Amino acid sequence: MTIALLGTGLLGSAIATRLLACGERLTVWNRNPERGQPLVALGAQWASSAAEAAAEAEWLITVLNDGPTTQAVLIDQVGAALQGRRVLQMGTIGPAESQQLADAVAGLGGAYLEAPVLGSRPEALEGRLQLMAGGPAELMEEALPLLRQLSQEPVHLGPVGTAMTTKLALNQLIASLTHAFSLSLHLVQQGGVAVEPFMALLRSSALYAPTFDKKLQRELSGDYGNPNFPTAHLRKDLDLFISAAQQAGLNSEGLSGLAALLQRSSAAGLDGLDYCALHQLTAGQTAAARPE
Structure with a gap:
């Protein structure tokens, strides 16, 4: 397969590294060229534009920050080069945004499969992402050889x-x-x-979730560096969930306080840190007085 990957951030670079390790021919592009150089060192080809990356690719993978960015790159920059291309859109965007993007890609002669994942850099490097796909069943079948390099059991959920x-x-x-x-x-x-x-009681109860232990030491030590999923992305995805819930007629008022709390992460300097840095925000004014 010839593959182009647009967006070499934390997840995108890990996906690219995995595909290169699997022997795929890969062209990469990022708005910041420096973020693509480690992949070039691993054998990827660098493209100076998104359209150039797409020009020879059978599959075009996007792992970009949000819906508007993905729309701008795919439709405005790649544009006519989407003719005959198959797009795997792996960034997390809103369902309505994804449907609009699928229509726009189809209008330019391309095919579109959304393929977001649960998991981050470690899982991507090992091909253990939990990958969920939405789009035509026949396109899912065509994509399976590629998807199985990233996920042991890709799941097709529907349109x-x-x-x-x-x-x-x-x-x-x-x-x-x-x-x-x-x-x-x-x-x-x-x-x-x-x-x-406290943790022993929690672990032996029906209330326990493994993520509690996964983040415990970070929260106790205040070490939120080297994130696999930063706080800014958590905020963005929660806002997308609230919007989708409201569009579905659900009452999401219970999440408004958490959304407002996460809005403070930028001023607190937490956006680029691991998402459990919200532990600093929940501490409020009592943090300095907390007993050790």
């Missing part, structure tokens, strides 16, 4: 929009579980309860 809906539902749980655990951890520490007895 365009279904995979993005599922991805947002899962990422809402990331935000809500992290927020809930952070508050509980702060409260028990403020109350003079040792962390390990």
Whole structure:
């Protein structure tokens, strides 16, 4: 296969590294050329524009920041070069945005499959992403040899929009579980309860989720560097979930406080840090007085 990948951020670069390790011919492009150089060193070809990257590719993978950016790159920059191309859109965007993008790609003669993933850099490098796809069943079949290099069991959920809906539902749980655990951890520490007895009780209960232990040491030490999924992306995805929920007629008022809390992450310097840095935001004014 000849593959072009647009967007070499944290996830995109890991996906590209995995594909190169699998022996695929890969061309990469990023708005910041420096972010593509490690992949060039691994054997990727560098394209000076998104259209140039797409020109010879059978498959075009996008892993870009958001819906508007993906629309601008695919439709405005690649444009007519989408003729005959098959697009795997792996960035997390809104279901309605994805449907609009699929229509625009089809209007330019291309085919579109949304393929967001659960997992981050470590899982991508090992081909263990949980990949969900939305789009035509026949296109899913064509994509399977490629998708199976990234995911052991890619799941086709239905038409365009279904995979993005599922991805947002899962990422809402990331935000809500992290927020809930952070508050509980702060409260028990403020109350003079040792962390390990609290965790032992939690682990043996139906309330436990593995993500609590996964983020515990980061939250205890305040070390949020080297993120696989930064706080800014969590905020963006939660906002997308709330928008999709409202469009579906659901009552998402319970998430408004968390969304407002995450809006403070930019001013607090947390946007580029691991998403569990929201633990700093939940600490409020009592953080300095917290018992060790």
